Amino acid sequence: MSDKFTGNFTQQQPIPEDAIEAAVRVMRHGRLHRYNVVAGEKSETALLEEEFARYVGAKYCLAVASGGYALAAALRALGVGVGDTVLTNAFTLAPVPGAIANVGAKPVFVETTQSLVMDLDDLRAKIASSGARVLMLSHMRGHLVDMDALMEICNAADVQVIEDCAHTMGAFWNDVPSGRHGVVGCYSTQTFKHMNSGEGGLLVTDDAEVMARATMLSGSYMLYDGHSAGAPAETFKDIRLDTPNCSGRMDNLRAAILRPQLRDLDTQVAAWNARYDAVENGLRNTPALQIVERPSGERMVGSSIQFLLPDFSQSQMRDVLKRCAVRGVELKWFGGDEPTGFTSRHNSWRYVDPQELPNTDRILAGLIDMRLPLTFSLDDCAQIARIIREEVGVVHQAG
Ligand SMILES: *Cc1c(COP(=O)(O)O)cnc(C)c1O
Numbered sequence: 001m002s003d004k005f006t007g008n009f010t011q012q013q014p015i016p017e018d019a020i021e022a023a024v025r026v027m028r029h030g031r032l033h034r035y036n037v038v039a040g041e042k043s044e045t046a047l048l049e050e051e052f053a054r055y056v057g058a059k060y061c062l063a064v065a066s067g068g069y070a071l072a073a074a075l076r077a078l079g080v081g082v083g084d085t086v087l088t089n090a091f092t093l094a095p096v097p098g099a100i101a102n103v104g105a106k107p108v109f110v111e112t113t114q115s116l117v118m119d120l121d122d123l124r125a126k127i128a129s130s131g132a133r134v135l136m137l138s139h140m141r142g143h144l145v146d147m148d149a150l151m152e153i154c155n156a157a158d159v160q161v162i163e164d165c166a167h168t169m170g171a172f173w174n175d176v177p178s179g180r181h182g183v184v185g186c187y188s189t190q191t192f193k194h195m196n197s198g199e200g201g202l203l204v205t206d207d208a209e210v211m212a213r214a215t216m217l218s219g220s221y222m223l224y225d226g227h228s229a230g231a232p233a234e235t236f237k238d239i240r241l242d243t244p245n246c247s248g249r250m251d252n253l254r255a256a257i258l259r260p261q262l263r264d265l266d267t268q269v270a271a272w273n274a275r276y277d278a279v280e281n282g283l284r285n286t287p288a289l290q291i292v293e294r295p296s297g298e299r300m301v302g303s304s305i306q307f308l309l310p311d312f313s314q315s316q317m318r319d320v321l322k323r324c325a326v327r328g329v330e331l332k333w334f335g336g337d338e339p340t341g342f343t344s345r346h347n348s349w350r351y352v353d354p355q356e357l358p359n360t361d362r363i364l365a366g367l368i369d370m371r372l373p374l375t376f377s378l379d380d381c382a383q384i385a386r387i388i389r390e391e392v393g394v395v396h397q398a399g
Contacts, residue, residue: 005328005383011375012196015257016264022256032251034063035223042228044255049202049229051262056177056185058204060211061229063250064218067166067188070201071099071136073248074162074184077213078134080105085132087159089118090346090360091334092138096164097349100136106353108132109346112360116292116306116367117145119359120153127157138164139171139178141306141369144298147173147181154182162186169194170269172299183207184214189254192342192371194268194301195261197254208235216243268374269301275372275381276302282385283307288396289389303372309392310366316395317366323391329384335365343369 015023026032026044034045042050045063053061064070080086082104088096090109100107108130111122118137126132135154137145154161161182165171168178169187179185184207187193189200205211212231215224216239224236261268283289290308294300309317317333324331332343339348345364346357372381 003327003383003387005380005387007328007376007380009330009371009373010192011373012191013374015196016260019257019260022260023253026252026256032253034249034252034255035221035226036252037226043226044252044259045250046226046228048250048255048259048262049227051259052187052202053204053229055262055265056180056204058180058185059206060204060208060231062203062211062214062218062227063255064201064203065248065250066095066199067164067186067190067193067201068095068099068102069218069248070186070188070203071096071162071164072102073214073217073246074186074203074210075099075103075105075134075136076217076246077210078160078162078183080134084134085130087123087126087130087132087135089138089140090355090357091116091364092140092164093166093342094344094349095166096136096138097346097352101351107136107349109352109355109357109360111357112363114290114292114308114363115295116141116143116363118150120145120149122359123150124153124157127153127159132159134160134162135182136162136164137182138166139168141304142167142171142301143292143306144168144171144173144178144295144300146295146297147176148297151181166190166193167303168301170265171301174297175299179204184210189258194265194303195258197250197257200250200254200258208232209239212236212239213243216240217246217248219245219247219249221245271374272372273300273302274378275374275376276300276305278378278381279305279370279372279385282382283389286389286392288312289392304369305372306367306369308363308366309368312366312395314365317368319395320368320388320392323394324388327387327391329387329391330370331388332369334367334369
């Protein structure tokens with residue numbers, strides 16, 4: 001009854017041996033900069049771009065310094081600038097409104113549903129009221145909204161969609177890879193995402209001009225010929241002179257680490273989903289606890305799990321967190337007054353004009369989040385679920 005979990009919620013797997021060897025090869029030859037190549041050589045970065053473009057079925061791919069950099073470059077490549085409004089999720093993480101602020105634009109937040117996705121009725125209303133021409137859609141915590149319905153709304157209103165796939169690399173909606181519905185898809189290869197190069201980002205699109213602008217922005221000087229998954233040379237004719245260099249390239253060392261991980265990604269996804277299912281099964285039918293049901297169109301990546309305690313008070317929520325922590329289970333709560341760790345809320349971002357988001361606030365007040373690193377075994381996951389179930393039960397009964 002009072003067993004304790006001793007695993008570590010932030011411990012990722014080690015970098016695979018073949019990736020370590022690839023990194024060592026790059027260090028041995030010393031050509032870490034993506035444009036430092038010998039005659040006839042394709043850089044590791046260019047090869048990663050080719051392979052990732054193929055993986056998601058995109059025409060073009062650009063590797064950059066971070067996921068947040070990719071988001072800001074995507075906005076700028078679409079022509080978003082100072083004073084423009086950009087629609088985005090009220091429930092997301094700080095790099096998303098941060099990318100919008102980075103180009104001098106203003107986020108307009110869209111409400112969240114019980115399924116933790118963007119509320120499409122509110123999206124329609126906010127498109128009309130804001131006049132925004134771009135939506136930065138964050139697939140927060142891996143939950144995919146009905147992408148067919150969302151794209152229909154956005155296409156009808158002439159709103160361009162940038163997808164933030166920091167939590168959905170390897171996921172699909174109705175057999176279309178996440179990141180391939182909108183005009184641009186952005187991914188992160190930061191340590192806590194689905195591939196680990198410490199920091200890093202990827203941007204994909206089928207639009208040659210958008211790719212050419214993003215490439216120049218990333219700091220390609222006049223060396224864009226080396227982008228074998230980049231836009232055709234003629235696309236750069238004016239763009240190369242009109243676009244500022246806002247240095248944010250990826251280097252060959254990170255790319256070398258990522259290429260073997262990309263080959264393993266689908267296997268990793270299956271391992272995450274097995275862990276997700278183990279926790280979800282263990283939590284099912286817990287009184288007072290609401291599972292977030294996944295839609296049938298979604299092929300998810302269960303690298304984290306969320307559940308709701310809709311009727312719990314703030315002090316009950318804090319109690320659950322405290323009791324689980326004593327037993328080694330680290331939960332995050334999106335309803336706290338103060339931002340902590342990676343977790344903050346729309347009203348913690350004081351550089352954004354305050355906005356009324358009653359539905360999102362109500363949902364976040366009861367929302368618990370937990371990471372599922374692949375260093376957890378399936379037994380670990382069952383134990384974690386058991387502990388949560390018991391502690392939620394104790395708090396519920398004390399009522
Ligand atoms: C991590 C993250 C990003 C940005 O990624 P970085 O590579 O850390 O800049 C963007 N959106 C969400 C939701 C994230 O969690």
